Amino acid sequence: MLEVRGLKKSFEGHEILKGVDLSLEKGDVLAVLGPSGGGKTTLLRCLNFLERADAGTMTFLGQEMDMPSLSRKDIAAYRRHTAFVFQSFNLFANKTALQNVTEGLIVARKMAKREAEERAMAALERVGLADKRASYPNQLSGGQQQRVAIARAVAGEPDVIFFDEPTSALDPELIGGVLDVMRDLARDGMTMVVVTHEMSFARSASTHVLFMDEGVALASAPTGEFFKEQKLERIQSFLRSLDRKDE
Amino acid sequence: MSERVLDILISSFPRILGQGLLVTIPLTVISFALALIIAVACAMVQIADIKGLRQIVRFYIWIIRGTPLLVQLYLVYFGLPDLGLVLPAFPCAVAVFALNEGAYCAETVRAAIEAVPRGQMEAGYCVGMSYIQIMRRIVLPQAFRTAFPPLSNSLISMVKDTSLAANITVTEMFMTTQRVAGRTYEHLALYAEVALIYLLFCTVITWLQRLGERKLNAMNGGNVIRA
Ligand SMILES: Nc1ncnc2c1ncn2[C@@H]1O[C@H](COP(=O)(O)OP(=O)(O)OP(=O)(O)O)[C@@H](O)[C@H]1O
Numbered sequence: 001m002l003e004v005r006g007l008k009k010s011f012e013g014h015e016i017l018k019g020v021d022l023s024l025e026k027g028d029v030l031a032v033l034g035p036s037g038g039g040k041t042t043l044l045r046c047l048n049f050l051e052r053a054d055a056g057t058m059t060f061l062g063q064e065m066d067m068p069s070l071s072r073k074d075i076a077a078y079r080r081h082t083a084f085v086f087q088s089f090n091l092f093a094n095k096t097a098l099q100n101v102t103e104g105l106i107v108a109r110k111m112a113k114r115e116a117e118e119r120a121m122a123a124l125e126r127v128g129l130a131d132k133r134a135s136y137p138n139q140l141s142g143g144q145q146q147r148v149a150i151a152r153a154v155a156g157e158p159d160v161i162f163f164d165e166p167t168s169a170l171d172p173e174l175i176g177g178v179l180d181v182m183r184d185l186a187r188d189g190m191t192m193v194v195v196t197h198e199m200s201f202a203r204s205a206s207t208h209v210l211f212m213d214e215g216v217a218l219a220s221a222p223t224g225e226f227f228k229e230q231k232l233e234r235i236q237s238f239l240r241s242l243d244r245k246d247e
Numbered sequence: 248m249s250e251r252v253l254d255i256l257i258s259s260f261p262r263i264l265g266q267g268l269l270v271t272i273p274l275t276v277i278s279f280a281l282a283l284i285i286a287v288a289c290a291m292v293q294i295a296d297i298k299g300l301r302q303i304v305r306f307y308i309w310i311i312r313g314t315p316l317l318v319q320l321y322l323v324y325f326g327l328p329d330l331g332l333v334l335p336a337f338p339c340a341v342a343v344f345a346l347n348e349g350a351y352c353a354e355t356v357r358a359a360i361e362a363v364p365r366g367q368m369e370a371g372y373c374v375g376m377s378y379i380q381i382m383r384r385i386v387l388p389q390a391f392r393t394a395f396p397p398l399s400n401s402l403i404s405m406v407k408d409t410s411l412a413a414n415i416t417v418t419e420m421f422m423t424t425q426r427v428a429g430r431t432y433e434h435l436a437l438y439a440e441v442a443l444i445y446l447l448f449c450t451v452i453t454w455l456q457r458l459g460e461r462k463l464n465a466m467n468g469g470n471v472i473r474a
């Protein structure tokens with residue numbers, strides 16, 4: 001469904017992504033793991049054109065696109081099929097939870113207000129926050145904000161959702177609620193790319209793992225294989241260091 | 248206070264206040280509304296980095312902020328007729344006040360827009376909105392909340408600055424007072440009187456500002472907290 005070949009990105013002369021390939025089928029949950037600074041966020045941002053790749057081709061729903069030269073109009077069209085969940089939530093501060101979800105539907109997708117609100121309420125219900133529809137972001141906890149952000153992502157009925165460390169900015173006791181919502185989505189067959197440091201989530205909820213280190217996809221494998229039959233010393237030591245942190 | 252002074256004060260009060268309501272306030276309101284339009288336009292040109300226009304805007308702001316308001320008034324009212332451009336006093340004052348305040352407010356508005364976290368823009372893009380849509384519906388409303396107190400400040404300054412229009416023959420509140428004072432020689436009492444009326448106007452604006460802030464806060468869910 002989504003395939004990327006030879007994705008490159010430099011910042012100020014430093015090559016951050018050195019030709020990354022990835023491929024997703026419908027219903028896949030791809031966990032992107034790797035050490036800090038390895039280029040995970042940059043990869044995800046390039047995938048949604050928040051950063052412009054220097055090289056790379058993308059095939060999405062059968063359409064091949066040249067990433068560096070894709071027109072603004074085509075990017076907008078592509079984005080109507082995708083959604084992004086940020087580490088820092090980025091809910092619209094001047095909109096209520098409900099309006100955060102309806103905004104894109106009404107303004108970008110020209111949906112009738114009533115229909116948008118119905119869809120938004122269904123999405124809020126799905127993340128367990130229907131009762132917070134009238135709250136503004138700064139009246140919600142971080143975990144609640146992130147769940148509203150997920151509702152906003154889901155409401156557009158995207159073909160794929162990108163998550164950039166969705167729980168990293170949360171207090172430990174709020175992480176579980178967000179991960180539960182994401183597990184739910186995965187179970188319902190949503191295609192997801194999830195940058196995360198939550199190994200238990202990666203192990204239990206993802207179907208595939210992509211390991212990023214220094215701008216290179218060091219490994220890309222089905223989840224079971226990745227964790228059980230890991231031969232690369234670099235990855236083994238990364239996983240061990242996380243296990244130690246968990247203790 | 249002698250009975251004469253009291254009589255002068257009482258009889259001049261409706262005249263001065265009336266001129267305030269008929270000239271000072273409209274002059275302020277019209278000029279400030281235009282200034283806001285100029286300010287938002289200039290801020291947007293700078294934020295969106297529109298080539299060519301950006302330099303013009305920087306130049307305009309540089310000129311306005313680097314020269315005295317009174318000199319600007321003289322230049323336009325007494326200077327431009329030398330080039331064959333004669334404007335009546337009131338429109339002249341409106342133009343100068345709007346252009347002057349617009350330059351200052353442009354910086355206020357620009358700073359307020361830049362204070363809106365970049366993530367707001369990115370989130371807008373990700374739900375499919377266009378730059379213009381995000382600006383209008385997400386960024387500018389938040390920037391407006393930030394800019395509201397300093398803009399109120401500018402408005403208060405402008406109410407008082409309109410007294411400078413007396414220099415170019417606009418018969419606003421201050422000039423009216425000067426005339427009465429010139430006739431009666433009761434300078435202290437009359438200038439104190441007009442000062443009190445300016446104070447009254449500014450107090451009302453301050454009060455409206457509070458009201459506006461409360462309303463804007465309610466629309467953002469309490470105090471705006473930004474990480
Ligand atoms: N806008 C930018 N300008 C310059 N350098 C950048 C920019 N964005 C990222 N980088 C650099 O790119 C490298 C990779 O960053 P990236 O955020 O993609 O890593 P990451 O794998 O997401 O790390 P983390 O786990 O800490 O989030 C870093 O060295 C970072 O400094």
Ligand SMILES: [Mg+2]
Nearest residue numbers: 040041042165
């Ligand atoms: Mg990151």
